[in-house]
Amino acid sequence: MELSKVERLLLINQYSILGVLDPDNQNDYELNKEILLQGYKQNYDDLIEWVLDDLPxxxxxxxxxxxxxxxxxxxxxxxxxxxxxxxxxxxxxxxxxxxxxxxxxxxxxxxxxxxxxxxxxxxxxxxxxxxxxxxxxxxxxxxxxxxxxxxxxxxxxxxxxxxxxxxxxxx
CATH class of the missing domain: 1.10.3190.10 (yfbu gene product, domain 2)
Known part of the structure; x- marks a missing residue:
């Protein structure tokens, strides 16, 4: 999956907000932010693995x-x-x-x-x-x-x- 820097920044900001709103899952959000900040393309799919493909x-x-x-x-x-x-x-x-x-x-x-x-x-x-x-x-x-x-x-x-x-x- 490809993400532009702008898309990554938007997702990083969303994970930061989620971390404040949902402190019980703060560690998960921090991990996701690190993946995006460091540009670990190999792990981008990990961020959306629970999102299913379109239903035909x-x-x-x-x-x-x-x-x-x-x-x-x-x-x-x-x-x-x-x-x-x-x-x-x-x-x-x-x-x-x-x-x-x-x-x-x-x-x-x-x-x-x-x-x-x-x-x-x-x-x-x-x-x-x-x-x-x-x-x-x-x-x-x-x-x-x-x-x-x-x-x-x-x-x-x-x-x-x-x-x-x-x-x-x-x-």
């Missing part, structure tokens, strides 16, 4: 598509009469999340989008802050479900039949 828009768009699909399924289910509702397992209508190990960025973005931005509240389920870690892969299943859902022309009308709901859930 494709991931956030796919998460939102999945949430929209679950919204459609749930609203459609609510509109079914009692006899039709009996054909659908309501447990399968719950958005479970993503695998925390292999689908981490999806899981974290879903949590952020739903709870920090307060979207798709009808999918939250029990408790205000579920972790959405399924501990098993879900993305391939969701993608199959999305393909089926997107093939249905009236998918946004929230009037999917029990048969259409099951066809999507069983994809």
């Amino acid at each position: 828009e494709e991931i956030s768009e796919e998460v939102i598509d999945i949430l929209q699909m679950y919204r459609s399924l749930n609203f459609s289910y609510r509109g079914l009469d009692k006899k039709e509702k009996e054909k659908v397992d309501p447990e399968k209508l719950k958005f479970k999340g993503f695998d925390g190990n292999d689908e981490t960025r999806y899981m974290v973005y879903a949590r952020f989008f739903m709870h920090k931005l307060e979207r798709f509240e009808e999918l939250w389920g029990e408790g205000k802050n579920p972790d959405y870690n399924t501990h098993h892969s879900t993305l391939s299943k969701y993608r199959r479900m999305l393909d089926t859902w997107k093939s249905i022309s009236d998918r946004y009308d929230s009037n999917l039949s029990a048969d259409k709901i099951n066809r999507i859930l069983e994809s």
Whole structure:
């Protein structure tokens, strides 16, 4: 990473201010200041190792598509009469999340989008802050479900039949 002298000076000043505001972490701030003052380029990345790379828009768009699909399924289910509702397992209508190990960025973005931005509240389920870690892969299943859902022309009308709901859930 490259930093100009001006950028380094700005960061040094910020670490000085943080040291005053947060004396418990003063040693860390002093270390970071030394890295910047001495121009230790090899260690610049240490200053930002906790800052993640940009989340690809494709991931956030796919998460939102999945949430929209679950919204459609749930609203459609609510509109079914009692006899039709009996054909659908309501447990399968719950958005479970993503695998925390292999689908981490999806899981974290879903949590952020739903709870920090307060979207798709009808999918939250029990408790205000579920972790959405399924501990098993879900993305391939969701993608199959999305393909089926997107093939249905009236998918946004929230009037999917029990048969259409099951066809999507069983994809």
